[in-house]
Amino acid sequence: MIDDSPRQSALNAPEGVPKAVVNRLSLYLRELQQLTRAGLETTSSTRLGELLGLTGAQIRKDLAYFGQFGYPGIGYRCHELIDQIRNILGTSHTWPVALVGVGNLGRALLRYKGFSLRGFEVVAVFDVDHNVVGSEVEGIPVFHVDELADVMRQRQIRLAIVAVPAAAAQKAADRLVEAGVEGILNFAPVTLSLPANVTTVGVDLAIELEQLSFAVVNRNENA
Amino acid sequence: MIDDSPRQSALNAPEGVPKAVVNRLSLYLRELQQLTRAGLETTSSTRLGELLGLTGAQIRKDLAYFGQFGYPGIGYRCHELIDQIRNILGTSHTWPVALVGVGNLGRALLRYKGFSLRGFEVVAVFDVDHNVVGSEVEGIPVFHVDELADVMRQRQIRLAIVAVPAAAAQKAADRLVEAGVEGILNFAPVTLSLPANVTTVGVDLAIELEQLSFAVVNRNENA
Structure with missing residues (x-):
């Protein structure tokens, strides 16, 4: 998820496109993929909105940042809108991804089937543990971190997941x-210091729970 | 992380406190805890800001939503500010948490040591798989989901993690x-339909990668 904090998500959306809009694009994509799996060929902003707890107007406004979509009297053709959103998000082609750290979380991520459907494939794993370097985990080769530069260049890897x-x-x-x-994509609960030309999104599971705690406590106080 | 989308994070911050502010509180807490582990007793908004890539003014403004903190000429006493932020976030006392689903991700979450430090303890696991129900995973008892209501009442559980x-x-x-x-806290890549009095924070790992993809693609286009 995207927020305005510097580290949890240091995204720079293109000029004029709020980060929340880009985040909702991902939700639209996820919902459209579910609709197509259910056999639907078309949908409407109203219907999509119902599924997501949003107004149709919000969805139309979000999409309008990127062009014109849908047809009068028909609505959106699901497959077409999926292709268009993937194109906006940069996931029309599959990204080869590196995973650094093959502990419990790393292994769980490798077993997660949801990445490939959305255009991401972990193609190389890196670790420093000589017990795993040279082996395969979930069918993915494990390299020593000393080989990062070589393997990333060979496999044209631009995105990485840090799970150390x-x-x-x-x-x-x-x-x-x-x-x-x-x-x-950083799962370690620390603030990474990175050059400006490297984008980072952080997922700190304790922070997610803290936000939940805050909401629950304050809802009860306000009730 | 927190955003304005309805499902990825349906938090309702108390009137007047932007969600991004609450999210940054978590970052301040994390950084303060690291400072105390490093032996520091006091810090300043400027120093905290340097560590987080923020201005000191931003930090002072965020904290001002919740009261007055720090001392002239001293700055913040780390332990005191930690206590104060935990109080705001509702994590002064440890929350007992339920985990539903003990697959790969669920097990990785159980092995994650970062929760307890921040005030969350998974005290009960639920699953439908009779091979695990009745056993313990990482020392935590696994119950059948049919027992949810009883166990949650007995153990006063109000927060749950869905990893099914x-x-x-x-x-x-x-x-x-x-x-x-x-x-x-929902890790399943679906939109949950929930009553208004239940707060949800969603973590969809593919969405995090999509946001990264978007930022990388657009940074290059704009460069």
């Missing part, structure tokens, strides 16, 4: 930066 | 709602 312990995260990020990474 | 496959997520959420849950 907090104490190792900055070093992993530094190595990724040296190897030319352009975007990092 | 997409197709099972709404049903899991429905059961949690019946059992009186107040907040759900």
Whole structure:
């Protein structure tokens, strides 16, 4: 999820497009894919809005940032809008992704089937543990982090997932930066220091729970 | 992370406090905890800002939503500000948390040590798989989902983590709602339909990668 904090999500949306809009595009895409799996060929902003708890006007306004979509009297052709949103998000082609850290979380991420459907494929895993380096995990080869630059260049990897312990995260990020990474999804609960030309999105699970806690506590107080 | 989309994070911050501010509070807390672990007793908004890529003024403005903090000539006493922020976030006392779904992701979450430090403890796990129900995973007892209401009442559980496959997520959420849950952290890549009095924060890992993709693609186009 995207917010205005510097580290949890240091996205720079193109001029004029709020980050919340880009985040909702992902939700529209997810919902459209579910509709097509259910066999629907067309939908409307009203229907999509109902599924997402939004108004149709909000959806039309969000999409209007990127052009004109849909047809009078028909609505949106699901497959077409899926292609268009993937094109906007940059996921029309599959991104090869590096995973750094093959501990519990790393393994869980490798087993997660949801990435490929949405245009991401982990093609290389990196670790420093000689017990796993040289092996395969979930069918993906595990390299030593010393090989980052070579493997990333060979496999044209631009995005990486960091799933190492907090104490190792900055070093992993530094190595990724040296190897030319352009975007990092960081699961370590630390603030990474990165050059301005590297984008980072952070997922700190404790922070998610804290936000939930705050909402629950304050809802009860206000009730 | 928190955004304005309806499902990824349906938080309702108290009147007048932007969600981004609450999210940054979590970042301040995380950074302050790191400072105290490093042995520091006091810090300043300027120093905190440097660590987080923010201005000191931003930090002072954020904190001002909740009262007055810090001392002239001293700055913030780290332990005191930690206590104050935890109080604001509602994490002064540890929340007992339920985890629904003990697949790969659920197990990774159970092994994650970062929750307890920040005031969350998974005290009960729920699943439908009779191979795990009745056993313990990472020392936490696994119950059948039919026991949700009883166990949640006994253990005073108000927050839950949903880590089941997409197709099972709404049903899991429905059961949690019946059992009186107040907040759900949802890892399933689906839009949950929940009553207004239940708060949800969603973490869809593919969406995080999509946001990264968008930023990388557009940065390059704009460069």
